Amino acid sequence: MADEEDNRVRSLSDLPDNVLGRVLSFLPTQEASRTSILSKSWRYLWSLTPNLDLDDQRAYNPNNYLTHSTNLLFLNYVERSISLRKFTKSFHLKFSIYDDRSNRHDVSSLESWITGLVKRNVEAVSLSLHIHRRVISIDFPDCFLSCKTLVDFEIESTKAGALVIYIPEPLRPSMCFSSLKTLSFINVTFTNEDSTNQLFSSCPVLEELTLNQCRWWDIKALNVLAPKLLRLTIIEPAYNANEPEEFRNCRIAVLGTNLMHFKYEGIFRHEYYLCNSPSLDKACIEGFPKVLEHGYYRLYRILRCISNLKDLEIRLVPKVEEQDLYNMPMFKNVTRLHILSRVKGNGLMKILQNSPSLSEILIFYEGIYLPFDIESLPLCLSHLKNIEFRVYGNEIITSENAFKYLLENAFVLKKMIISFYWTGSLTSFSGDEENFRKYILELPRRSKDCEVYVSFFISW
Structure with a gap:
């Protein structure tokens, strides 16, 4: 009887660390980290949670504006959150990049975090970047471009600034997203034709690709080689009469022999080819073909590529x-x-x-x-x-x-x-x-x- 009383759990602190880590995983990351002040035994328990969900606006300032000092606090907090973990399953970040003083530091920190996540066998990464200046350029680390554990990746640029993705040229043969199944770029600009083509041809098991409001600066041809691709979504940026000619007339060819679902929205500013897609079953085409001179020509080129499907919606x-x-x-x-x-x-x-x-x-x-x-x-x-x-x-x-x-x-x-x-x-x-x-x-x-x-x- 006495032994049973000794084994009885009297408080949360009596539970095994792995159980407490599981409990904390149901809390937002920043809430879970606050438990570190409870006692010495709780100091690092929050680092046992496999998922990181971080938001700089939610973290420090309810007025939706970060000062330079609070921005540095958040940078240090993210760095510590990653470094304390031996394994990170998913990483979701909402992060603001402001003025000239700090943006290069912010971008360097972001690139460093990505490197740290790769070392911790990350499986899912979602980056939502609030860019408050004109252009921000991000260089993906070499280790990220050859990450073998990454399954889902999404990067999004919000606000008015432009996010330019720089990909080193040429990519080494070892640089391959060998496990990547879901890839999403939202409001991102690509600038180098050769390395961008290599990127979209280095995802052998990719199943879902989203190109939402992406811009192809001076890229004349883009080939997406994805034999396992099942779902493709292309949403062009809104029409801008003053946009440079370099943002138009790219020839985009998608080779996906297993493609089943295709969605397009836009003004047909580029030529699209869906090559060798006998499995295509459903498509949704929504557009403004009269905005640009070759709109209807490009619309019917798409329709001819998908003419063997069974379910078609056109708006x-x-x-x-x-x-x-x-x-x-x-x-x-x-x-x-x-x-x-x-x-x-x-x-x-x-x-x-x-x-x-x-x-x-x-x-x-x-x-x-x-x-x-x-x-x-x-x-x-x-x-x-x-x-x-x-x-x-x-x-x-x-x-x-x-x-x-x-x-x-x-x-x-x-x-x-x-x-x-x-x-x-x-x-x-x-x-x-x-x-x-x-x-x-x-x-x-x-x-x-x-x-x-x-x-x-x-x-x-």
Whole structure:
């Protein structure tokens, strides 16, 4: 009985160090480190937590501004947090870089921290840098470019400053992210064509790549060699009429034989090629093809590269004219197509003819029109099951023929949803909303299982 009482835990300090380290790992790093003042036995327990999550704004100043002295305190705190650990699983840092006095010191400290993390077999690194001056350049240490334990890496530049990544040239053969699976660059500028190409060809097991608002300064061609790549996201920076020509017209080719998902947003300032991607299943293209001279040419170049996929979503701003669809490629395997753009004219027939396997379509329109003299039925009507139209504008009467044609010729159609959006008074088939809805619902249907839903929305 006495032995049992002796073995009983009377306080947290009686727990084994590894258990206490596990408990502290559920706290933010800066909260966990404050337990070091409890007693001698607690002094270094917080260093047993495998993850570091550090934020200089949260650490010292609630007014979102760091003085030079508090900035130095934070630099020392991060250095100590890393050096006390034998192993660091993940490192998440939010860090501000301010004026000319301290920024080089800040950047040197950052590069030193990265070296320390590599020595501690880090697996995940996330850097969010608040840059308060025009340009900051970071040199990745050689050891980081050959880190064998790194699995996830993200670096982001916020505020108005530019973050330039410098990669030594040439990369040695040993410099390879042999374990890297997720790579994300946000608002980052690359400047050296040869070393940048080497970087994006040194990730043999990369599965997810995000290039968000990246700039390619005077880089004419970029090749991404990633045979294991599954997901690719490219988001271009917002349009700036005054941006230098060196930031445009890069030829970006991605060779990913296992690529399954692709997302693009931008103004088509570069040429994109997705080479040898037979596994591509889903893509989302959102852009402004009329901003630059070659916008539609580059849009259709992308579409031709991905024409074998099954699921496609396209959103083009502001509108898509009928002539804009003349070069639309054939989508032989697309079964689900969402065109979230205001398409005008006879574009619907072009879309149906070029999508022979289509089973679901959602399309925005300003007056849907189908010609009366259709010589042959589009192949997709034999297996089209779901149709949704969102019709914009006051010319609702022009859409009547399209609804009638599709209902009479879609063999296995199960659902048609029609939503009208117009401004001002309604101009419709019979002069009022309910009669027009009734007219649509009473149209003959080829498919006996087809259900039709009609809604009206007014905006002033």
